[in-house]
Amino acid sequence: MKPTLLVLIPLIDEIRAQLARTFDIVYAPTAEARALAIAEHRDAVRAVLTNGTTGLTAAEIDRLRKLEFVSALGAGYENIDVVHALARDIVVVNGAATNDDCVADHAFALLIATVRDIVELDAACRAGVWRDALPMQPNFSGKRLGIAGLGNIGQKLARRALGFDIEVGYHNRKPREGVPYRCFGSLTELAQWCDYLVVTVPGGAATLHLIDRAVLDALGPHGYLVNVSRGSVVDTQALAHALSTNALAGAGLDVYEGEPEPPQALLHLKNVVLTPHVAGRSPEAIAASVQLFLDNAARHFAGEAVLTPVRTR
Structure with missing residues (x-):
């Protein structure tokens, strides 16, 4: 039976x-x-x-x-x-x-799309807008990547980053043995150091709003955030404020608070790329x-x- x-x-x-x-x-x-x-x-x-x-x-x-x-x-x-x-x-x-490889791939897709403004450029091209009327986007390669949570997915992200000549640092509950990347004692310190911050920590009460206004302020007006962990990890209102005031350059989110409803505070912003929790699918x-x-x-x-x-x- x-x-x-x-x-x-x-x-x-x-x-x-x-x-x-x-x-x-x-x-x-x-x-x-x-x-x-x-x-x-x-x-x-x-x-x-x-x-x-x-x-x-x-x-x-x-x-x-x-x-x-x-x-x-x-x-x-x-x-x-x-x-x-x-x-x-x-x-x-x-x-x-x-699904570690799938999530790592998607995180990089979100990051590149956000930094290079792929979604908005696609819309402009379809509307007949030529490049001379559009702002130039920064190089993606040669920057610094901060990883919040260097687990299996985080380590796969780090290996992918090396192909773009990107320097990698991370913050964990405790340092990982045997990895060549710089470990930062706090998330704020990591955010101050990096150009890109990718979040791969577990969800739950321990990581609720781990990415708050202080972290976003540390990442700064030239920084980019990607979240492929859980929506609860990022304070949506703090993120919306940072993006709308240009205190943060851009964000790519596969997860967000209130799923499956889209994050209303972010929908009107052009410097955020959203996907509906599909990174691991x-x-x-x-x-x-x-x-x-x-x-x-x-x-x-x-x-x-x-x-x-x-x-x-």
Whole structure:
């Protein structure tokens, strides 16, 4: 008999069919369907597939009496109550390292598009505006890149930067051993040093508004910000003020507060490039995430150690 899997995130039919070969699926990708599914299948669900944004609360965990395995499809798990799950001896895993290249690629695309003003230049060209009527944009290469959070994605960003002759520095909770990049003791110090600041830290309460007015002021009127982590990390109002007063040259955001609603405070600004939380999404990345979920689930239900366990910090 296949274990029952509660799926709380949207999945295409092909992936749902793939999962159905292993699980009896209860598909509940909306808030209404979620509440109903938990009420109706509370005595059957043994596994939950969610993500960091959608999460799983302590109350929901307690309602699912036979729950033993929770997986975040991506790397993030900030809205899963991991502490509560582990206290109930529920195994929690994530999709670590399955979309790192995709996110790093997208971060660089946002950064180049922002620095070189690609979106506005495209609009101008379509409107018949020739280059002589447009301001020149700075070189992208030969600058300084600051990385907030030198994890797997941050290190991939650093390696990509070297191809543009960009000097790399970073700020972490603690210095990384064995990396050749300069470590800064505070985020403000890093922002003062760099031309580009890319944010790749985890979401959650510990990083709420980590990028605040002080950091943006330190980055300065010639600085650029890119966020591919979580929207909560950047103070939207502080960013809007910095961009609208030219206290910051530009920003590229794949994530923002209030998702999926667009950030109203930023929509009228021409020096910000926005994408709808797609940095980690590609056919290759999704396929790798799903396969890791299946591998972790197979090991768990066989009584073996999982590959990417999530533990409390």
